[in-house]
Amino acid sequence: MDMIFTSLDDCYSMYVTYAKACGFSVRKGTEKINDKGEKHIKYYMCMRAGVGSWKVYKFVEEHNHDLFERPDKHFLPTERHITQLQKHVIHNMSTLNLGPVKVFNVMKTCFGGFEDMGASKFEFKNYKRYAMVFVPFTGIDNHHCNVTFGAALLVSETTDTYIWLLRVFLKVVGS
CATH class of the missing domain: 3.30.160 (Double Stranded RNA Binding Domain)
Known part of the structure; x- marks a missing residue:
């Protein structure tokens, strides 16, 4: 694999897209700076292993752990986020003295289950905690x-x- 990217963001986007398709999640690793003070290597990793950079020199498709199955894909950190609608509902229900966990349970019932929510109780708690x-x-x-x-x-x-x-x-x- 000899892929070259025009920007670091393009490389990261491609790796995240690939990771989602394969059933794993990506985290950003360290970076290397050359003598001129320029960033010349950036590591992107599977949440448990793997290395990548702007130019992918080596790619190991095998992992030393099981990948997520499609039904469990919603548990990946890159798949969990709170939508604007959910933020609006959390805010409005908090005026009724409903906490984030109760709001989560109500919305889970409305959406039909956790897998359709796109967020967990922790995202709801953190949003409410830091929405100041x-x-x-x-x-x-x-x-x-x-x-x-x-x-x-x-x-x-x-x-x-x-x-x-x-x-x-x-x-x-x-x-």
Whole structure:
């Protein structure tokens, strides 16, 4: 196999496509930088083994582990993601005090099963956990440089939440 790619992204896309077709998942490995400071080798690997780079010098089709069967393909990390519709439902159901696991179970019932969801309970939990708004408090010092006074993570972007945050900030900095 003597394939040459015009970009690193093209090489990665081809390997991910191949991996999905064969039933395994890909992870990014280390990279090598030459004396000129240029990246000249990048390793892409099967989640358990394998090596690739921009130019594929060697390809070993045999694996030392069983590949995923087609019905189990949805368990691969590259196949799990939350859609915009699911994000919308998670957000709306959280206003009803339903946690991400309950939302997952409801949606699993609606979609017909885990294999049709495209995401697991962990993706739902992580989305809910990190779906926060970052609010920095910045100003300019006497040298005309930006200075961060503080920051907050907000679960919701409501007027009441921002009013609460501003009051707490003023209390902390001593208005």
